[in-house]
Amino acid sequence: MAAAGCPDRIAVETIEQIKSRIEAAVAGARVDIVPNDSPSAQRSLLLDNAHAVAVATFLRDEPGLQFDYASNMTAVDWLDAVLKEKVKVKKLVEGVEKEVEETVEKQRPGYLEAVYHLYSMALKHGPLIIRMRTENRADKNHLPSLTRVWRGCEFQEREGFDLYGIIFDRHPDLRRILMWDGFKDFPMRKDYVEPDDYEYEPTAHYEVLQKAEKHASEKVAT
Amino acid sequence: MGTTWKSSLPIRMDQGLKSELSKQGVFTTTVEELYNWGRKNSVWPLQFGLACCAIEMIATTMARYDLARFGAEVFRPSPRQADLMIVAGTVTKKMAPQVVRLYNQMPEPKYVIAMGACAISGGPFKQGYNVLKGIDRYIPVDVHIPGCPPRPEALIHAFMTLQKKIEQQTLSSEDRPRHLDPDAPSEFPIPRFGEHDLEPPSNPDVWQPPVARTA
Numbered sequence: 461m462a463a464a465g466c467p468d469r470i471a472v473e474t475i476e477q478i479k480s481r482i483e484a485a486v487a488g489a490r491v492d493i494v495p496n497d498s499p500s501a502q503r504s505l506l507l508d509n510a511h512a513v514a515v516a517t518f519l520r521d522e523p524g525l526q527f528d529y530a531s532n533m534t535a536v537d538w539l540d541a542v543l544k545e546k547v548k549v550k551k552l553v554e555g556v557e558k559e560v561e562e563t564v565e566k567q568r569p570g571y572l573e574a575v576y577h578l579y580s581m582a583l584k585h586g587p588l589i590i591r592m593r594t595e596n597r598a599d600k601n602h603l604p605s606l607t608r609v610w611r612g613c614e615f616q617e618r619e620g621f622d623l624y625g626i627i628f629d630r631h632p633d634l635r636r637i638l639m640w641d642g643f644k645d646f647p648m649r650k651d652y653v654e655p656d657d658y659e660y661e662p663t664a665h666y667e668v669l670q671k672a673e674k675h676a677s678e679k680v681a682t
Numbered sequence: 683m684g685t686t687w688k689s690s691l692p693i694r695m696d697q698g699l700k701s702e703l704s705k706q707g708v709f710t711t712t713v714e715e716l717y718n719w720g721r722k723n724s725v726w727p728l729q730f731g732l733a734c735c736a737i738e739m740i741a742t743t744m745a746r747y748d749l750a751r752f753g754a755e756v757f758r759p760s761p762r763q764a765d766l767m768i769v770a771g772t773v774t775k776k777m778a779p780q781v782v783r784l785y786n787q788m789p790e791p792k793y794v795i796a797m798g799a800c801a802i803s804g805g806p807f808k809q810g811y812n813v814l815k816g817i818d819r820y821i822p823v824d825v826h827i828p829g830c831p832p833r834p835e836a837l838i839h840a841f842m843t844l845q846k847k848i849e850q851q852t853l854s855s856e857d858r859p860r861h862l863d864p865d866a867p868s869e870f871p872i873p874r875f876g877e878h879d880l881e882p883p884s885n886p887d888v889w890q891p892p893v894a895r896t897a
Binding site for chain 2: 638639640641642643644645647652654655657659660661668
Protein backbone atom coordinates (compact mmCIF):
# COMPACT_ATOMS: atom_id res chain seq x y z
CA MET A 461 0.00 0.00 0.00
CA ALA A 462 1.28 3.41 -0.90
CA ALA A 463 1.71 5.52 2.20
CA ALA A 464 0.21 9.00 2.10
CA GLY A 465 2.60 11.70 1.09
CA CYS A 466 5.11 9.24 -0.17
CA PRO A 467 3.98 8.19 -3.66
CA ASP A 468 7.24 6.45 -4.57
CA ARG A 469 6.91 3.98 -1.79
CA ILE A 470 5.71 0.71 -3.23
CA ALA A 471 4.93 -2.01 -0.72
CA VAL A 472 7.93 -2.11 1.57
CA GLU A 473 10.26 -0.92 -1.11
CA THR A 474 11.06 2.50 -2.45
CA ILE A 475 11.78 3.03 -6.11
CA GLU A 476 15.47 3.31 -5.22
CA GLN A 477 15.39 -0.10 -3.56
CA ILE A 478 13.70 -1.63 -6.59
CA LYS A 479 16.33 -0.05 -8.82
CA SER A 480 19.17 -1.52 -6.81
CA ARG A 481 17.47 -4.91 -6.68
CA ILE A 482 17.15 -4.92 -10.47
CA GLU A 483 20.79 -3.96 -10.87
CA ALA A 484 21.83 -6.71 -8.48
CA ALA A 485 19.70 -9.36 -10.14
CA VAL A 486 20.04 -8.59 -13.86
CA ALA A 487 23.66 -8.39 -14.90
CA GLY A 488 24.46 -5.38 -17.01
CA ALA A 489 21.06 -3.77 -16.74
CA ARG A 490 21.09 0.01 -16.59
CA VAL A 491 18.17 1.53 -14.75
CA ASP A 492 17.63 5.26 -14.33
CA ILE A 493 15.09 6.97 -12.17
CA VAL A 494 13.09 9.52 -14.19
CA PRO A 495 12.33 12.50 -11.95
CA ASN A 496 8.87 14.02 -11.86
CA ASP A 497 8.51 17.68 -10.92
CA SER A 498 4.71 17.63 -10.87
CA PRO A 499 2.81 17.66 -7.56
CA SER A 500 2.25 13.90 -7.79
CA ALA A 501 6.04 13.39 -7.81
CA GLN A 502 5.46 9.96 -9.27
CA ARG A 503 8.87 8.87 -10.43
CA SER A 504 9.47 6.05 -12.85
CA LEU A 505 12.19 3.66 -13.95
CA LEU A 506 13.85 4.04 -17.33
CA LEU A 507 15.05 0.68 -18.62
CA ASP A 508 17.70 0.10 -21.24
CA ASN A 509 16.25 -1.63 -24.26
CA ALA A 510 18.74 -4.51 -24.34
CA HIS A 511 17.83 -5.75 -20.87
CA ALA A 512 14.20 -4.63 -20.71
CA VAL A 513 12.70 -8.10 -21.15
CA ALA A 514 14.97 -9.58 -18.49
CA VAL A 515 14.16 -6.74 -16.10
CA ALA A 516 10.43 -7.08 -16.78
CA THR A 517 10.58 -10.82 -16.14
CA PHE A 518 12.45 -10.15 -12.91
CA LEU A 519 9.83 -7.60 -11.79
CA ARG A 520 7.09 -10.12 -12.50
CA ASP A 521 8.68 -13.18 -10.91
CA GLU A 522 10.65 -11.80 -7.95
CA PRO A 523 8.80 -12.98 -4.81
CA GLY A 524 9.05 -9.62 -3.03
CA LEU A 525 7.75 -7.63 -6.00
CA GLN A 526 5.44 -9.85 -8.09
CA PHE A 527 4.31 -7.18 -10.56
CA ASP A 528 2.01 -9.64 -12.28
CA TYR A 529 -0.34 -7.13 -13.88
CA ALA A 530 0.47 -4.50 -16.51
CA SER A 531 -2.62 -2.36 -16.22
CA ASN A 532 -1.72 0.10 -18.94
CA MET A 533 0.79 0.67 -21.67
CA THR A 534 0.96 3.96 -23.47
CA ALA A 535 3.43 6.02 -25.46
CA VAL A 536 4.78 9.55 -25.56
CA ASP A 537 6.25 11.45 -28.47
CA TRP A 538 9.12 13.73 -27.51
CA LEU A 539 10.21 16.13 -30.21
CA ASP A 540 13.70 17.52 -30.62
CA ALA A 541 14.06 20.16 -27.97
CA VAL A 542 16.44 22.62 -26.46
CA LEU A 543 16.49 22.15 -22.72
CA LYS A 544 17.41 25.11 -20.57
CA GLU A 545 18.98 24.23 -17.29
CA LYS A 546 19.99 26.54 -14.52
CA VAL A 547 23.36 25.61 -13.13
CA LYS A 548 25.07 27.20 -10.16
CA VAL A 549 28.63 28.07 -11.04
CA LYS A 550 31.30 29.51 -8.78
CA LYS A 551 32.79 32.61 -10.33
CA LEU A 552 35.04 35.44 -9.36
CA VAL A 553 32.88 38.54 -9.25
CA GLU A 554 34.87 41.70 -8.52
CA GLY A 555 37.60 39.65 -6.91
CA VAL A 556 35.22 37.73 -4.63
CA GLU A 557 34.20 34.13 -5.32
CA LYS A 558 30.41 33.93 -5.59
CA GLU A 559 27.82 31.42 -6.69
CA VAL A 560 26.18 32.63 -9.89
CA GLU A 561 23.28 31.00 -11.71
CA GLU A 562 23.84 30.38 -15.39
CA THR A 563 21.48 28.96 -17.96
CA VAL A 564 22.96 26.17 -20.01
CA GLU A 565 21.27 25.15 -23.24
CA LYS A 566 21.28 21.49 -24.15
CA GLN A 567 20.16 19.94 -27.41
CA ARG A 568 17.99 16.92 -26.79
CA PRO A 569 17.20 14.77 -29.82
CA GLY A 570 13.62 13.56 -30.01
CA TYR A 571 12.57 10.05 -29.17
CA LEU A 572 9.50 7.91 -28.68
CA GLU A 573 8.79 6.55 -25.25
CA ALA A 574 6.74 3.58 -24.12
CA VAL A 575 5.31 3.73 -20.60
CA TYR A 576 4.02 0.71 -18.67
CA HIS A 577 2.05 0.88 -15.42
CA LEU A 578 2.58 -2.23 -13.33
CA TYR A 579 0.62 -3.49 -10.34
CA SER A 580 0.80 -6.58 -8.23
CA MET A 581 -2.42 -8.48 -7.79
CA ALA A 582 -0.70 -10.97 -5.48
CA LEU A 583 0.83 -8.43 -3.09
CA LYS A 584 -1.69 -5.64 -3.75
CA HIS A 585 0.78 -2.89 -4.42
CA GLY A 586 1.68 -0.53 -7.21
CA PRO A 587 1.86 1.26 -9.50
CA LEU A 588 5.41 0.91 -10.65
CA ILE A 589 6.00 2.83 -13.84
CA ILE A 590 8.63 1.68 -16.27
CA ARG A 591 9.69 3.42 -19.46
CA MET A 592 11.66 2.58 -22.56
CA ARG A 593 12.94 5.04 -25.14
CA THR A 594 13.77 4.65 -28.80
CA GLU A 595 16.98 6.10 -30.17
CA ASN A 596 15.17 8.55 -32.42
CA ARG A 597 11.79 9.19 -33.98
CA ALA A 598 12.61 8.24 -37.56
CA ASP A 599 14.44 5.02 -38.37
CA LYS A 600 15.65 3.75 -35.00
CA ASN A 601 12.17 3.39 -33.54
CA HIS A 602 12.44 -0.16 -32.24
CA LEU A 603 11.69 -1.31 -28.70
CA PRO A 604 11.50 -4.82 -27.28
CA SER A 605 7.96 -6.08 -26.87
CA LEU A 606 6.93 -6.94 -23.32
CA THR A 607 3.92 -8.94 -24.51
CA ARG A 608 5.66 -12.20 -23.68
CA VAL A 609 6.04 -11.01 -20.07
CA TRP A 610 2.57 -9.50 -19.69
CA ARG A 611 0.17 -11.00 -22.24
CA GLY A 612 -2.25 -8.10 -21.81
CA CYS A 613 0.18 -5.70 -23.46
CA GLU A 614 -0.48 -7.18 -26.89
CA PHE A 615 -3.27 -4.86 -28.03
CA GLN A 616 -1.83 -1.83 -26.27
CA GLU A 617 1.53 -2.29 -27.96
CA ARG A 618 -0.32 -2.58 -31.26
CA GLU A 619 -1.96 0.72 -30.43
CA GLY A 620 1.44 2.22 -29.67
CA PHE A 621 2.61 1.02 -33.07
CA ASP A 622 -0.52 2.26 -34.81
CA LEU A 623 -0.64 5.76 -33.36
CA TYR A 624 3.03 6.51 -32.57
CA GLY A 625 4.96 4.27 -34.95
CA ILE A 626 6.98 2.43 -32.32
CA ILE A 627 8.03 -0.96 -33.67
CA PHE A 628 7.90 -3.59 -30.94
CA ASP A 629 10.38 -6.32 -31.76
CA ARG A 630 9.18 -9.91 -31.27
CA HIS A 631 5.57 -8.79 -30.86
CA PRO A 632 3.37 -11.75 -31.86
CA ASP A 633 1.06 -9.79 -34.16
CA LEU A 634 2.16 -6.23 -34.84
CA ARG A 635 -0.53 -4.75 -37.09
CA ARG A 636 -2.49 -1.53 -37.01
CA ILE A 637 -5.40 -1.82 -34.61
CA LEU A 638 -7.42 1.42 -34.77
CA MET A 639 -6.58 2.79 -38.20
CA TRP A 640 -6.85 0.75 -41.40
CA ASP A 641 -3.96 -1.25 -42.86
CA GLY A 642 -3.17 1.09 -45.75
CA PHE A 643 -2.92 4.12 -43.48
CA LYS A 644 0.52 5.73 -43.64
CA ASP A 645 0.60 8.32 -40.82
CA PHE A 646 0.96 8.07 -37.06
CA PRO A 647 -1.79 10.34 -35.81
CA MET A 648 -0.70 10.79 -32.20
CA ARG A 649 2.75 12.06 -33.13
CA LYS A 650 3.17 15.74 -32.51
CA ASP A 651 4.17 16.48 -36.11
CA TYR A 652 1.15 14.67 -37.60
CA VAL A 653 -0.42 16.61 -40.45
CA GLU A 654 -4.15 16.01 -40.49
CA PRO A 655 -6.14 15.83 -43.72
CA ASP A 656 -7.52 19.22 -44.69
CA ASP A 657 -11.26 18.70 -44.34
CA TYR A 658 -12.16 22.05 -42.85
CA GLU A 659 -14.82 22.91 -45.44
CA TYR A 660 -17.49 23.76 -42.93
CA GLU A 661 -16.81 24.65 -39.32
CA PRO A 662 -19.71 26.43 -37.65
CA THR A 663 -17.85 27.01 -34.41
CA ALA A 664 -16.57 29.74 -32.14
CA HIS A 665 -13.31 27.90 -31.62
CA TYR A 666 -10.62 30.27 -32.85
CA GLU A 667 -8.00 27.71 -33.92
CA VAL A 668 -10.58 25.73 -35.85
CA LEU A 669 -11.90 28.86 -37.53
CA GLN A 670 -8.38 29.72 -38.63
CA LYS A 671 -7.99 26.29 -40.19
CA ALA A 672 -11.32 26.74 -41.95
CA GLU A 673 -10.21 30.14 -43.29
CA LYS A 674 -6.93 28.65 -44.47
CA HIS A 675 -8.84 25.90 -46.22
CA ALA A 676 -11.14 28.44 -47.91
CA SER A 677 -8.26 30.65 -49.06
CA GLU A 678 -6.37 27.67 -50.49
CA LYS A 679 -9.44 26.52 -52.34
CA VAL A 680 -9.84 29.95 -53.94
CA ALA A 681 -6.17 29.89 -54.96
CA THR A 682 -6.44 26.57 -56.79
CA MET B 683 -56.77 4.45 -61.00
CA GLY B 684 -54.07 2.80 -63.03
CA THR B 685 -50.73 1.64 -61.79
CA THR B 686 -48.74 4.17 -63.80
CA TRP B 687 -47.72 6.55 -61.07
CA LYS B 688 -45.70 8.61 -63.49
CA SER B 689 -48.84 10.11 -65.06
CA SER B 690 -48.61 13.84 -65.37
CA LEU B 691 -51.87 14.56 -63.58
CA PRO B 692 -51.54 14.53 -59.80
CA ILE B 693 -54.54 12.77 -58.37
CA ARG B 694 -56.04 14.98 -55.73
CA MET B 695 -59.39 14.58 -54.10
CA ASP B 696 -61.64 17.48 -53.39
CA GLN B 697 -61.25 17.88 -49.61
CA GLY B 698 -64.74 19.39 -49.25
CA LEU B 699 -66.35 16.46 -51.03
CA LYS B 700 -64.34 14.05 -48.96
CA SER B 701 -65.43 15.65 -45.72
CA GLU B 702 -69.06 15.73 -46.91
CA LEU B 703 -68.94 12.04 -47.84
CA SER B 704 -67.41 11.08 -44.50
CA LYS B 705 -70.36 12.74 -42.75
CA GLN B 706 -72.60 10.41 -44.74
CA GLY B 707 -70.57 7.43 -43.61
CA VAL B 708 -68.66 7.02 -46.85
CA PHE B 709 -64.91 6.76 -46.46
CA THR B 710 -62.93 7.84 -49.47
CA THR B 711 -59.23 7.88 -50.00
CA THR B 712 -56.63 7.91 -52.73
CA VAL B 713 -54.04 5.34 -53.59
CA GLU B 714 -51.40 7.87 -52.66
CA GLU B 715 -52.84 8.41 -49.18
CA LEU B 716 -53.35 4.71 -48.62
CA TYR B 717 -49.89 3.88 -49.87
CA ASN B 718 -48.21 6.50 -47.71
CA TRP B 719 -50.34 5.61 -44.68
CA GLY B 720 -49.24 2.02 -44.97
CA ARG B 721 -45.61 2.94 -45.48
CA LYS B 722 -45.30 5.44 -42.68
CA ASN B 723 -46.75 3.03 -40.13
CA SER B 724 -44.52 0.11 -40.93
CA VAL B 725 -41.04 1.56 -41.10
CA TRP B 726 -38.68 -1.16 -40.03
CA PRO B 727 -35.34 0.12 -38.79
CA LEU B 728 -32.05 -1.63 -39.32
CA GLN B 729 -30.75 -3.19 -36.11
CA PHE B 730 -27.45 -1.43 -36.00
CA GLY B 731 -25.77 0.87 -33.50
CA LEU B 732 -22.36 2.48 -33.43
CA ALA B 733 -21.87 4.07 -30.00
CA CYS B 734 -23.65 5.37 -26.92
CA CYS B 735 -26.56 6.79 -28.97
CA ALA B 736 -27.45 3.17 -29.71
CA ILE B 737 -28.20 2.71 -26.01
CA GLU B 738 -30.79 5.48 -26.24
CA MET B 739 -32.12 3.91 -29.42
CA ILE B 740 -32.52 0.59 -27.60
CA ALA B 741 -34.26 2.39 -24.72
CA THR B 742 -36.64 3.95 -27.27
CA THR B 743 -37.71 0.50 -28.42
CA MET B 744 -38.26 -0.81 -24.90
CA ALA B 745 -41.49 -0.72 -22.90
CA ARG B 746 -41.18 2.75 -21.39
CA TYR B 747 -40.89 4.68 -24.69
CA ASP B 748 -42.18 1.91 -26.93
CA LEU B 749 -41.34 2.79 -30.51
CA ALA B 750 -43.72 -0.04 -31.48
CA ARG B 751 -46.57 2.46 -31.11
CA PHE B 752 -45.36 3.94 -34.39
CA GLY B 753 -45.10 0.66 -36.24
CA ALA B 754 -41.35 0.44 -35.93
CA GLU B 755 -41.03 -2.37 -33.45
CA VAL B 756 -39.29 -4.79 -35.75
CA PHE B 757 -35.59 -4.00 -35.85
CA ARG B 758 -34.32 -6.06 -38.75
CA PRO B 759 -30.91 -7.67 -38.43
CA SER B 760 -30.54 -7.71 -42.22
CA PRO B 761 -30.35 -4.59 -44.40
CA ARG B 762 -32.37 -6.43 -47.05
CA GLN B 763 -35.45 -6.27 -44.81
CA ALA B 764 -34.99 -2.77 -43.42
CA ASP B 765 -36.51 0.54 -44.48
CA LEU B 766 -34.80 2.90 -42.09
CA MET B 767 -31.20 3.26 -41.04
CA ILE B 768 -30.77 4.98 -37.69
CA VAL B 769 -27.12 6.02 -37.65
CA ALA B 770 -26.84 5.98 -33.87
CA GLY B 771 -23.38 7.01 -32.80
CA THR B 772 -19.92 8.04 -33.88
CA VAL B 773 -19.07 7.10 -37.44
CA THR B 774 -15.33 6.53 -37.47
CA LYS B 775 -13.51 6.76 -40.76
CA LYS B 776 -12.79 3.05 -40.46
CA MET B 777 -16.52 2.32 -40.09
CA ALA B 778 -17.85 4.75 -42.72
CA PRO B 779 -17.45 2.42 -45.76
CA GLN B 780 -19.38 -0.31 -43.94
CA VAL B 781 -22.19 2.12 -43.09
CA VAL B 782 -22.46 3.21 -46.74
CA ARG B 783 -22.36 -0.43 -47.84
CA LEU B 784 -25.19 -1.35 -45.46
CA TYR B 785 -27.19 1.58 -46.80
CA ASN B 786 -26.58 0.41 -50.37
CA GLN B 787 -27.81 -3.06 -49.45
CA MET B 788 -31.14 -1.74 -48.20
CA PRO B 789 -34.00 -1.88 -50.71
CA GLU B 790 -35.85 1.26 -51.76
CA PRO B 791 -37.71 3.11 -50.36
CA LYS B 792 -35.16 3.72 -47.63
CA TYR B 793 -34.61 6.48 -45.13
CA VAL B 794 -31.84 7.64 -42.83
CA ILE B 795 -32.04 9.26 -39.41
CA ALA B 796 -28.67 10.63 -38.25
CA MET B 797 -28.92 10.42 -34.49
CA GLY B 798 -26.72 12.50 -32.20
CA ALA B 799 -23.95 15.06 -32.49
CA CYS B 800 -21.39 12.58 -33.87
CA ALA B 801 -23.56 11.20 -36.65
CA ILE B 802 -24.60 14.65 -37.86
CA SER B 803 -21.26 16.45 -37.60
CA GLY B 804 -18.55 14.45 -35.85
CA GLY B 805 -19.60 15.92 -32.52
CA PRO B 806 -16.91 16.24 -29.88
CA PHE B 807 -14.54 14.32 -32.16
CA LYS B 808 -15.00 16.68 -35.11
CA GLN B 809 -11.40 17.87 -35.24
CA GLY B 810 -9.95 14.45 -34.59
CA TYR B 811 -8.12 12.31 -37.10
CA ASN B 812 -10.39 9.30 -37.11
CA VAL B 813 -14.01 10.47 -37.05
CA LEU B 814 -16.13 11.29 -40.06
CA LYS B 815 -17.58 14.79 -39.89
CA GLY B 816 -21.16 13.64 -40.37
CA ILE B 817 -22.59 10.66 -42.23
CA ASP B 818 -24.41 13.08 -44.58
CA ARG B 819 -21.11 13.42 -46.44
CA TYR B 820 -21.73 10.02 -48.03
CA ILE B 821 -25.43 9.17 -47.85
CA PRO B 822 -28.57 11.33 -47.99
CA VAL B 823 -29.96 11.94 -44.50
CA ASP B 824 -33.68 12.59 -43.99
CA VAL B 825 -33.74 13.68 -40.35
CA HIS B 826 -30.90 15.00 -38.22
CA ILE B 827 -31.18 14.83 -34.41
CA PRO B 828 -28.81 16.95 -32.32
CA GLY B 829 -27.95 15.91 -28.79
CA CYS B 830 -25.25 13.96 -27.01
CA PRO B 831 -26.93 11.57 -26.81
CA PRO B 832 -30.49 12.60 -27.77
CA ARG B 833 -33.15 11.40 -25.40
CA PRO B 834 -35.62 8.74 -26.55
CA GLU B 835 -38.24 11.49 -26.94
CA ALA B 836 -35.95 13.16 -29.47
CA LEU B 837 -35.67 9.95 -31.47
CA ILE B 838 -39.44 9.54 -31.36
CA HIS B 839 -39.77 13.14 -32.54
CA ALA B 840 -37.37 12.42 -35.39
CA PHE B 841 -39.34 9.32 -36.22
CA MET B 842 -42.60 11.28 -36.32
CA THR B 843 -40.90 13.90 -38.49
CA LEU B 844 -39.93 11.11 -40.87
CA GLN B 845 -43.50 9.82 -40.84
CA LYS B 846 -44.76 13.28 -41.79
CA LYS B 847 -42.22 13.38 -44.57
CA ILE B 848 -43.39 10.02 -45.90
CA GLU B 849 -47.01 11.09 -45.60
CA GLN B 850 -46.40 14.17 -47.73
CA GLN B 851 -44.56 12.38 -50.51
CA THR B 852 -46.37 12.49 -53.83
CA LEU B 853 -46.23 9.49 -56.07
CA SER B 854 -46.52 11.05 -59.46
CA SER B 855 -45.27 14.63 -59.54
CA GLU B 856 -41.86 15.93 -60.46
CA ASP B 857 -40.71 15.93 -56.83
CA ARG B 858 -41.70 12.33 -56.21
CA PRO B 859 -39.40 10.36 -53.91
CA ARG B 860 -36.26 8.72 -55.16
CA HIS B 861 -37.59 5.18 -55.23
CA LEU B 862 -40.23 6.14 -57.81
CA ASP B 863 -37.72 7.84 -60.07
CA PRO B 864 -35.81 5.32 -62.17
CA ASP B 865 -33.11 7.90 -62.89
CA ALA B 866 -32.39 8.67 -59.24
CA PRO B 867 -29.52 6.75 -57.66
CA SER B 868 -30.27 4.02 -55.15
CA GLU B 869 -26.67 3.21 -54.33
CA PHE B 870 -23.92 5.60 -53.38
CA PRO B 871 -20.18 5.22 -53.89
CA ILE B 872 -18.40 3.53 -51.00
CA PRO B 873 -15.35 5.52 -49.88
CA ARG B 874 -12.00 3.75 -50.04
CA PHE B 875 -9.30 3.66 -47.38
CA GLY B 876 -6.60 6.06 -48.53
CA GLU B 877 -3.10 6.59 -47.22
CA HIS B 878 -4.09 9.64 -45.17
CA ASP B 879 -7.89 9.86 -45.26
CA LEU B 880 -10.96 8.33 -46.83
CA GLU B 881 -11.06 8.79 -50.59
CA PRO B 882 -13.01 10.78 -51.54
CA PRO B 883 -13.48 12.71 -48.26
CA SER B 884 -17.11 13.34 -49.18
CA ASN B 885 -19.58 12.62 -51.97
CA PRO B 886 -20.22 15.96 -53.73
CA ASP B 887 -23.51 14.68 -55.18
CA VAL B 888 -24.85 14.20 -51.69
CA TRP B 889 -23.09 16.86 -49.66
CA GLN B 890 -21.74 20.30 -50.44
CA PRO B 891 -20.34 22.55 -47.74
CA PRO B 892 -22.76 25.38 -47.03
CA VAL B 893 -21.57 28.64 -48.53
CA ALA B 894 -19.71 30.54 -45.86
CA ARG B 895 -21.29 33.82 -44.93
CA THR B 896 -18.93 36.73 -45.31
CA ALA B 897 -19.21 39.16 -42.47
